[in-house]
Amino acid sequence: MSKFGSSSNKKEVPQASSNSLSDIVFMLLFFFMVTTQMRETENKVKVVMPEASEVAKLERKDLSANINIGSPTLQYQAMYGTDARIQLNDSFKTVADIRDFIAAERDAMSEAERSLMTVNLRVDQDVRMGIVSDVKQELRRCSALKIMYAARKPAKD
Amino acid sequence: MARRNFQAIGSTADIAFLLLCYFLMTTTMGDQSGLQRRLPPIPDEKQAQDQKVNRRNIIIVRINSADKLFAGSEPMDIAYLKEKIKEFLTNPTNDPNLPEKEAKEIEGKTYMVSKGVISLQNDRGTSYQAYIAVQNELVKAVNELRDDFSRANFGKKFSRLTEEEQDIVKKAVPQNISEAEPKDTGKK
Secondary structure: OOOOOOHHHHHHOOOOOOHHHHHHHHHHHHHHHHHEEEOOOOOOEEOOOOEOOOOEEOOOHHHEEEEEEEEEOHHHHHHHOOOOEEEEOOEEEOHHHHHHHHHHHHHOOOHHHHHHOEEEEEEOOOOEHHHHHHHHHHHHHOOOOEEEEEOEOOOOO | OHHHHHHHHHHHHHHHHHHHHHHHHHEEEOOOEEEEEEOOOOOOOHHHHHHOOOHHHEEEEEEOOOOOEEEOOEEOOHHHHHHHHHHHHHOOOOOOOOOOEEEEEEOOEEEEEEOOEEEEEEOOOOEHHHHHHHHHHHHHHHHHHHHHHHHHHHOOOHHHOOHHHHHHHHHHOOOOEEEOOHHHHOOO
16 A cells, blocks of 8 residues: 555656746746846957955946956957957957047937946956056046946955 | 647747747846046146145055055055055044044034045056055945944944935045046156
C-alpha cells in the first residue's frame, strides 16, 4: 500500500506540466524590459570608471548627456592611437565639437527641462586631467554647469 | 485535442524566449551614478573683484602631476585629508587661522554656518583616478559633517530626514568646493 517506491505506481505519476513555462518566461521578459534601457551608442573608447564611495544616483537619466573620455578600444587603435580621445554619440570628436553636441542635446529636450540637464562625464581612470579640464572649460563656456563625474561604488568598504 | 493544446503553449514559450534573448542583447543595466558637481559660470570682468575671499576662509587642496597631495601648504596623505577638512570646516576651537563662522537664520532657527571654501587645484598631468579619490574624500568629509549636524539637531541620520529638513542641513553645512581655473595651475 505504500505510495512511494512501488514500480506499479510509476505510470500514474503525471507529467510535469509545461503550461507555466511560458508564464515564467514572460515574467523574466517583463523584468528585463523594465530594469534595462536600450544601448544607445557603441563604446569606442575604453572607460573603466574610478571608484568612489560617496556616489549618488542620477535621478533623471533622460536628462543627461554623455561624454566619454578614454583611450580608443583595440579595433580603433590602429587609426586613432592610444592617446585619450573624446567620444560624443557615436564618433570621435574634439573639444571644439562639444558646443554643437550640447546645443543638439538641449534642442532635444523640452524647454522646461533644459535647465535640469546634467552632463555625465564618463572618464577612464587612467586619463590625465588635462583633457578633462579642457572639457570642463568648454562646458562652462556653453553654460552647461551641471556635471557629474561618473564613478562606481567600490565592491566592499 | 490535448496534444494540439500542448503544442500551442510550447510555441508561446519559444516566442517569449526569443523576445527575452532580444532584450538581453540590446539593452544594458542602468547604472549611472557618480559625484554631482556644479561648475562655476565664466566670470565677468565686473564680478572679478567680488570674489575676494578672506585668506583664512580658504583651504587649497592641490594634486600635482605626480599625484601627490598638498593641503594648505604641507604635503599630506589622502588618509588624513578627511579629518583635516572636517577640522577646517567646523573650527571647533575658534582658531583665528581657520574660517570664520556666521550666524545665519534658516527656517526660523539660527545656526552657525562656516564660511570655509575648499579650493581644489590640479595639474594637467594629474591622473583622473587620484582626482576623483580626492573629490570623494572631500564629499565624504562634508557628508559626515551633515550627518553629525542632523544627529545633533534632528536626532536622525541625514539620509533619514525629510526633504525639507535635508534642505535646512544642506544650507547649514554647505558643500563649498571650488574647482579652480585650470590656467592658474596648469603651468608647471
